Amino acid sequence: MRLIPFSKKKLNFRINCIYIYISFFKYKINFDFIVLHEITHNYDACIIATPEEHHYFYASKFLKKKIPIICVKPFGQNLTEYKNANKLTKKYKSDIYIDFHKRYDKANLNIGDVISKNLNLNYQIIINYSQPYNVPNINFSKWSYKSNPFQFLAPHYLDLINLWFRPKSFNLEASAIKNNINLKKNYEAVSAIINFKKGKNTVIVSINCNWMEPLNYFQKSRQNIEIITNKFHIYSDQANRGYTKLDANGYLEPNNYFTFFSKNNFSGYGYESFKNFFDKIYLNKKITLVKLSEHAFISEVLDRVSKKI
Numbered sequence: 001m002r003l004i005p006f007s008k009k010k011l012n013f014r015i016n017c018i019y020i021y022i023s024f025f026k027y028k029i030n031f032d033f034i035v036l037h038e039i040t041h042n043y044d045a046c047i048i049a050t051p052e053e054h055h056y057f058y059a060s061k062f063l064k065k066k067i068p069i070i071c072v073k074p075f076g077q078n079l080t081e082y083k084n085a086n087k088l089t090k091k092y093k094s095d096i097y098i099d100f101h102k103r104y105d106k107a108n109l110n111i112g113d114v115i116s117k118n119l120n121l122n123y124q125i126i127i128n129y130s131q132p133y134n135v136p137n138i139n140f141s142k143w144s145y146k147s148n149p150f151q152f153l154a155p156h157y158l159d160l161i162n163l164w165f166r167p168k169s170f171n172l173e174a175s176a177i178k179n180n181i182n183l184k185k186n187y188e189a190v191s192a193i194i195n196f197k198k199g200k201n202t203v204i205v206s207i208n209c210n211w212m213e214p215l216n217y218f219q220k221s222r223q224n225i226e227i228i229t230n231k232f233h234i235y236s237d238q239a240n241r242g243y244t245k246l247d248a249n250g251y252l253e254p255n256n257y258f259t260f261f262s263k264n265n266f267s268g269y270g271y272e273s274f275k276n277f278f279d280k281i282y283l284n285k286k287i288t289l290v291k292l293s294e295h296a297f298i299s300e301v302l303d304r305v306s307k308k309i
Contacts, residue, residue, distance in 0.1 A: 060088055176190040192207050
């Protein structure tokens with residue numbers, strides 16, 4: 001991927017077989033969709049946006065070439081792949097960054113600021129993330145049976161818990177619903193309870209993820225986080241951001257804080273995550289990105305949940 005600065009150029013696409021050219025992020029970027037087993041070009045960076053079963057394979061190829069990588073969540077299929085990839089980053093002195101874009105959401109930045117000033121409290125945290133039951137069958141039917149709603153939906157919020165509290169060890173319980181008529185090959189719902197100590201205090205986190213909302217639900221996803229202490233109570237709707245739209249396609253409540261594009265403006269926490277990656281590797285800006293090493297807690301939770309259910 002070659003990155004060349006450009007100014008206010010129109011977004012455009014040219015697709016030819018496995019090659020795509022796109023002007024974006026205030027750069028002119030050439031994307032090659034790598035389907036080969038060997039890397040034959042000197043790329044500036046790699047974006048891995050495949051199902052997690054392919055993450056380690058491609059990451060290992062690019063790490064050997066010392067090419068910076070950003071990967072969608074969660075990294076890899078299991079804890080073993082995470083550990084092996086982490087060893088490779090040290091061996092080749094090259095990094096894998098994870099697109100945990102919810103860190104850039106202003107609501108979560110505010111929550112993190114409140115928590116950082118009140119770490120001497122007990123916490124009960126409840127996270128709900130659900131989608132209509134047909135989402136896995138329509139959006140990623142070819143590989144959804146290899147995942148589950150917790151592995152697919154929970155990682156962003158697990159990253160926030162890790163960012164806010166940095167748990168060193170934890171206890172975990174999990175349960176799941178399987179073999180529903182809508183998802184014969186997969187789990188329909190997974191719930192996990194994680195508890196750990198922060199100093200002398202206790203943090204209990206309940207995470208409920210499912211693919212079981214009815215089809216007429218007007219949002220593609222429902223996400224909320226609730227944080228309860230004896231000093232404050234925070235509730236954050238992470239899907240409904242106060243913007244509604246009614247047209248021929250029906251009633252929608254899009255999250256306009258995630259990504260917003262207009263003629264001369266790009267913004268949103270989804271956009272910010274990748275822009276920071278490009279700015280770091282091309283402009284050599286001193287920007288803190290989420291390295292693979294910070295994925296340890298997420299990989300451990302996902303691994304233990306999969307074994308529990």
